[in-house]
Amino acid sequence: MDELDELGVHPPLDWPDYRSTRLRHPKRPLVQPRLGAADLASPYLGHERVGELDHDLTRQHAGEPLGERIIVTGRVTDADGRPVRNQLVEVWQANAAGRYVQKEDQHPAPLDPNFTGVGRCLTDDDGAYRFITIKPGAYPWRNHENAWRPAHIHFSVFGTAFVQRLVTQMYFPGDPLFEHDPIFNSIRDPKARDLLVSRFDLDTTVPEWALGYRFDIVLGRTPMEDS
Amino acid sequence: MITPSQTVGPFFKFALPYDKGPHVGEGGTVRLSGTVYDGAGEPVPDALIEVNHPGGYGRCETDESGNFHFVTARPDAGHLSVIVNARGLLRHLVTRVYFPGARDELLESLGERAATLVAAGDGDDLRWDIRLQGDRETVFFRV
Numbered sequence A: 001m002d003e004l005d006e007l008g009v010h011p012p013l014d015w016p017d018y019r020s021t022r023l024r025h026p027k028r029p030l031v032q033p034r035l036g037a038a039d040l041a042s043p044y045l046g047h048e049r050v051g052e053l054d055h056d057l058t059r060q061h062a063g064e065p066l067g068e069r070i071i072v073t074g075r076v077t078d079a080d081g082r083p084v085r086n087q088l089v090e091v092w093q094a095n096a097a098g099r100y101v102q103k104e105d106q107h108p109a110p111l112d113p114n115f116t117g118v119g120r121c122l123t124d125d126d127g128a129y130r131f132i133t134i135k136p137g138a139y140p141w142r143n144h145e146n147a148w149r150p151a152h153i154h155f156s157v158f159g160t161a162f163v164q165r166l167v168t169q170m171y172f173p174g175d176p177l178f179e180h181d182p183i184f185n186s187i188r189d190p191k192a193r194d195l196l197v198s199r200f201d202l203d204t205t206v207p208e209w210a211l212g213y214r215f216d217i218v219l220g221r222t223p224m225e226d227s
Numbered sequence B: 001m002i003t004p005s006q007t008v009g010p011f012f013k014f015a016l017p018y019d020k021g022p023h024v025g026e027g028g029t030v031r032l033s034g035t036v037y038d039g040a041g042e043p044v045p046d047a048l049i050e051v052n053h054p055g056g057y058g059r060c061e062t063d064e065s066g067n068f069h070f071v072t073a074r075p076d077a078g079h080l081s082v083i084v085n086a087r088g089l090l091r092h093l094v095t096r097v098y099f100p101g102a103r104d105e106l107l108e109s110l111g112e113r114a115a116t117l118v119a120a121g122d123g124d125d126l127r128w129d130i131r132l133q134g135d136r137e138t139v140f141f142r143v
Helices: A003-009 A190-194 B105-109 B111-117
Strands: A069-077 A086-094 A118-122 A128-134 A140-143 A147-151 A152-157 A164-173 A209-212 B030-035 B047-053 B056-061 B067-072 B077-084 B092-097 B120-122 B125-127
Touching: A086 A128, A118 A128, B030 B077, B047 B067, B056 B067, B092 B111, B105 B111
Parallel strands: A069 A209, B030 B125
Antiparallel strands: A069 A128, A086 A118, A086 A152, A140 A147, A152 A164, B030 B067, B047 B056, B047 B077, B077 B092, B120 B125
């Protein structure tokens, strides 16, 4: 696949339906750089920061959070199918009621004293990651009249090169809000949009305990330094 | 097909920043600070700036006045690679910050816009602003 075509799956930076893009998208053409060592170096993120319970968002407080316990797992690979090993995966999300702990979130839904909504883990030798959390709720935002975000979990992922960086959102199958959400629909190709929808997976589901969802992540090609 | 990007959103400050985030590697003495501005010239208070070079990685969120800072050594290549995420950016932006006096082919190819990538100041106190739009819009890369 041509590297430039590969970038075509991403949303355009100028997307009027998402109001906040208006004053924040660059208007000058993007410049094609020759990549250098600083672009390609693997970011060292301080793996010692990943604590034993950081992957389990249901065990970070004295009690268990309210909501539907779920397992979210998948693999991180590059565009050539190579596993991205030993890299940091970060997730953050609203609680089951659709409320973020961040103080700027003023949605009148309850906070949960047993849920922060922040997780971290490292990918294993197969590029796999696994989180235990609760299913986030939908929440309103002020982008347009009666605007609601479909339930989602934010993901931040690094590849082996800095410029493989990906920040994205994972959604849940069959969400009735998909067709109304300008952020989801900023990805123009329906097949590409579908890549952000996790799959319910009975094999990941643990009997009598938690539903399982799979979400695989494919980063751009691992780039080589231009000579 | 690769996984598409989505915005970092407005609510990431409870999740992504960490205490040592602004320290790029060990032993840096240069303080690089700046402000992120939108197309109306207003500061952007909900951006996440990340910098990288072979000597280390750094992460800093903008504060309510759009300010960020890093503490770093001078990179061997004379520049840091920079990624900007923010509410309103459906995909991150990639750019670079060059230290004063650094030159390379890329910088020279940019003509007068090259100035948008060069930090101001000298010694251990540098300043570099990021402008998402406007007359002095920062040069961003297609990567």
